[in-house]
Amino acid sequence: MKYLIADLKSLANFLLKHTKxxxxxxxxxxxxxxxxxxxxxxFLHPRFWPFLLGATVIVLLFIGAIxxxxxxxxxxxxxxxxxxxxxxxxxxxxxxTVVGQGMGVHAFLKKNxxxxxxxxAFYKDFAVQAPGEKAEKIENVYSxxxxxxxxxxxxxxxxxxxxxxxxxxxxxxxxxMLFRFAMFxxxxxxxxxxxxxxxxxRQPLKNESWAKVDGVxxxxxxxxxxxxxxxxxxxEEMEKPPPGAQYMFF
Amino acid sequence: xLPISHVHDQHTGDADSRSWISYAIQLAFVLTVAILIMFYRxxxxxxxxxxxxxxxxxxxxxxxxxxxLLGGFIEIFVSKGALTRILPGKSYKSIFIAAGVGxxxxxxxxxxxxxxxxxxxxxxxxGAGISFLLGGPIVNPLVLLSTAVAxxxxxxxxxxxxxxxxxxxxxxGFLIEVIFKNRQALTQQALEENxxxxxxxxxxxxxxxxxxxxxxxxxxxxxxxxxDFLDISRYLVFGAFIAAFLQSVIARGDLxxxxxxxxxxxxxxxxxxxxxxxxxxxxxxxxxxxxxTLPLVAQMAFMVLGPMLDIKLILMYFRIFRIRMxxxxxxxxxxIVFLSMIxxxxxxxx
Numbered sequence: 288m289k290y291l292i293a294d295l296k297s298l299a300n301f302l303l304k305h306t307k308x309x310x311x312x313x314x315x316x317x318x319x320x321x322x323x324x325x326x327x328x329x330f331l332h333p334r335f336w337p338f339l340l341g342a343t344v345i346v347l348l349f350i351g352a353i354x355x356x357x358x359x360x361x362x363x364x365x366x367x368x369x370x371x372x373x374x375x376x377x378x379x380x381x382x383x384t385v386v387g388q389g390m391g392v393h394a395f396l397k398k399n400x401x402x403x404x405x406x407x408a409f410y411k412d413f414a415v416q417a418p419g420e421k422a423e424k425i426e427n428v429y430s431x432x433x434x435x436x437x438x439x440x441x442x443x444x445x446x447x448x449x450x451x452x453x454x455x456x457x458x459x460x461x462x463x464m465l466f467r468f469a470m471f472x473x474x475x476x477x478x479x480x481x482x483x484x485x486x487x488x489r490q491p492l493k494n495e496s497w498a499k500v501d502g503v504x505x506x507x508x509x510x511x512x513x514x515x516x517x518x519x520x521x522x523e524e525m526e527k528p529p530p531g532a533q534y535m536f537f
Numbered sequence: 538x539l540p541i542s543h544v545h546d547q548h549t550g551d552a553d554s555r556s557w558i559s560y561a562i563q564l565a566f567v568l569t570v571a572i573l574i575m576f577y578r579x580x581x582x583x584x585x586x587x588x589x590x591x592x593x594x595x596x597x598x599x600x601x602x603x604x605x606l607l608g609g610f611i612e613i614f615v616s617k618g619a620l621t622r623i624l625p626g627k628s629y630k631s632i633f634i635a636a637g638v639g640x641x642x643x644x645x646x647x648x649x650x651x652x653x654x655x656x657x658x659x660x661x662x663x664g665a666g667i668s669f670l671l672g673g674p675i676v677n678p679l680v681l682l683s684t685a686v687a688x689x690x691x692x693x694x695x696x697x698x699x700x701x702x703x704x705x706x707x708x709x710g711f712l713i714e715v716i717f718k719n720r721q722a723l724t725q726q727a728l729e730e731n732x733x734x735x736x737x738x739x740x741x742x743x744x745x746x747x748x749x750x751x752x753x754x755x756x757x758x759x760x761x762x763x764x765d766f767l768d769i770s771r772y773l774v775f776g777a778f779i780a781a782f783l784q785s786v787i788a789r790g791d792l793x794x795x796x797x798x799x800x801x802x803x804x805x806x807x808x809x810x811x812x813x814x815x816x817x818x819x820x821x822x823x824x825x826x827x828x829x830t831l832p833l834v835a836q837m838a839f840m841v842l843g844p845m846l847d848i849k850l851i852l853m854y855f856r857i858f859r860i861r862m863x864x865x866x867x868x869x870x871x872x873i874v875f876l877s878m879i880x881x882x883x884x885x886x887x
Contacts, residue, residue: 307767321595330592338599345602349766352759370560373567374771377778378594384574385587393581394588397788471687472819474592475784478826537822 303365308353310372311346317379318343326386328531331473389533390468391495392453395479398468427501431467431480432535438506438515446504446517449525451533453481454491463491465500465517469535477534483509483516492524499525566775582785590781594774596816597647597849601770604648608655609762613754617660632710635665636672636703643677645816646844647773650853651765657857663722664714671870672706674817674844675699684840687821694833698821701841701881705873712869713862722862724855769856776849780814783848787812789827802835803878807871810843817844834882842874 302309321327322339331339390398428447429437453464466481468474484500492498502519509516527533577583644652653661653670661669674680676699685695713722789809806827815823820843824836846867854863 307763310767311763327595330588330595335596339595342599342602345599345606345762348606348759349763352756352763356753356756356760367560370563370567371767371771374563374774375767377567377570377774378591380570380574381587382591382595384578385584385591388584388588390585390588391581393785394585397585397785399789471822472816473596475589475596475781475813476815476819476823478823 303368306365306368306372308350310375311350311353313376313379315343315346315350317382318346325531328534329386329389329474330382332470332536333531335472387530389527389530390474390477391451392455394468394477395451395453395466395481398477399479399481430535431465431482432469434482434504434515434517435480438504438513441504441515442506444504445502447499447501448482448517449497449499450481452492452494452496452498454494461485461487463522465498467533467535469537471537474534480535483507483514484522485516485518486522487519489519489522492522497525497527499523563771566778570778586781586785589784590778593777593780593814593849597645597773597777598770600645600648601651601773602766604644604651605766605769606759606762607648608651608765609758609760611652611655611659612761613758615659629664629711629714631662631665632668632707632714635661636668636706636710637676638669639673639675639677642673643679644673645818646674646847646850647816647853649673650850650857651762651769654765654769654857657719657723662714663717663719664710667713667866668706668710671709671845672703675702675841676706680817680821680844683818684821687825688828694837698837698840701837701874701877702844705841705845705870705877708873709866709869713866716865717862722858724857724859769853772852772855773849776814776847776852779848779852780812783812799832799834799882800879802831803838803875803882806831806835806839807842807875810839811847811871813843814847814849815843820844832882834878837881838874838878841878842871845874846870 318339322336322343327335327339427445429441431448431450434441434446434448448465450465450467453466454462458464463484463486464481465484466479468477468479470477484502499522500517500519501521501523502517505516505518506513507516508514573583573586649670653666656669657663657666681695681699684698685692688694787809806824810820813820813823821840824839827836827839851863851867854866858866
């Protein structure tokens with residue numbers, strides 16, 4: 288028992304002495320995991336991967352310098368080093384908690400800036416495709432942003448769109464909103480885009496469920512603005528896409 | 538009982554070592570995150586907060602690492618004399634030059650803090666450092682391009698943002714140079730040049746232990762970079778968390794209710810810029826999303842202030858500046874941006 292305690296003490300001393308390196312190794316693991324599994328697209332635009340790769344290389348350099356260089360400082364207070372390390376690793380603890388989730392109705396209500404939908408035409412110049420969408424266009428299938436920016440073109444035509452369902456007391460009976468987030472750089476700047484869906488007598492789907500809507504698009508005047516409205520023929524609940532595929536990317 | 542070393546706490550000049558409050562706050566933060574993860578992980582608000590928090594951190598992380606690496610190489614390879622030859626102290630020309638350096642050497646707001654910290658140690662004049670700190674993240678070609686793209690290739694708006702950013706950075710650089718001396722503005726850590734010692738001391742002990750040999754110098758530079766990163770990134774974490782928390786409780790669309798007053802909308806968008814803590818490449822797109830709700834001058838205020846002053850930056854400033862300097866710099870930046878936008882609105886109807 289005495290030797291076990293001594294061994295544990297040695298291990299604890301070793302870990303405390305090398306706290307910085309352990310923190311860097313944990314950060315390195317997280318970066319490599321995010322890149323290999325593509326899970327970074329839950330938080331960042333896909334084009335961000337070279338920066339994460341660069342970050343991985345730099346962290347490797349830091350670890351190498353700590354291993355091969357001479358120690359620069361004698362040990363400071365261990366308790367303070369532990370606290371500093373825990374602060375630095377806090378985002379990674381949260382990362383592992385939220386990585387499977389995507390933003391939902393709560394984020395929609397907080398990030399919605401209520402722009403005039405007809406002024407979103409300038410977005411049409413951006414390439415907008417959720418990752419995982421097939422390269423060749425499937426007939427009648429459009430992203431929500433395409434429905435909004437091409438509404439004049441699609442007016443009166445059949446459209447199929449997928450997105451998150453929003454329905455609460457603010458949404459009139461017989462209607463629901465279909466929305467998705469579009470990201471420029473990271474989830475912090477993600478902006479929601481939504482379209483109105485007329486579901487008639489159907490039972491509305493659950494708030495924040497994913498739905499595929501198939502119907503005819505009509506432009507209707509709502510509160511003085513031209514709004515695209517899908518008169519749904521079918522509304523199907525669908526499986527939630529993986530987090531990286533839930534966003535539209537500019 | 539685990540051994541605790543006291544030797545360097547009184548000598549390192551690290552502000553944290555003199556302030557138990559700082560460690561109490563850090564401990565409280567860690568406990569808060571732990572409680573949120575354990576008890577609130579399934580709530581919608583935590584989902585929004587968590588995703589936003591992690592995304593801000595991950596987006597800033599590569600730039601923070603790059604900035605730290607550059608700072609480390611500056612520490613070892615740039616001599617004090619070299620910098621003061623290029624930018625002599627008290628020369629106001631240096632302020633004009635520093636504010637525009639981002640055009641040749643684009644750097645984002647997260648990378649710039651560790652770089653400027655090291656440059657101060659090498660004798661960078663205070664005013665020039667401030668104008669680089671404020672101007673660098675805006676006055677750069679990447680931000681110019683992203684702004685133009687966000688506004689449908691409207692280069693007028695993009696150049697207006699760049700010009701505002703440059704002039705405001707220069708103005709504040711001048712004012713800070715007049716008001717403060719280095720010793721009043723910078724923390725002890727930012728003032729003292731490292732002796733590159735491998736004898737365990739962080740402060741100058743009277744003789745130079747700078748490593749000899751290229752490889753050893755490179756390793757030493759990277760070690761300094763690692764230290765900088767581990768030191769400053771905690772403040773990034775705090776800033777990201779606060780920004781994420783505020784994003785998850787403040788609705789962007791609520792700003793529409795103050796849209797009728799241009800002055801109020803400018804103020805509100807400036808507050809939003811401080812809270813959101815977005816990178817200067819992405820904030821133009823967020824600003825543009827308000828184009829039908831708020832006047833252009835309010836959007837411009839958001840785009841000009843954001844890269845100069847946000848929660849993330851304010852917290853990272855604690856590694857370079859004293860509290861009085863941070864307060865003065867923050868208030869001055871906010872006020873000058875606000876006044877610039879008001880003047881611009883009244884004179885041009887921007």
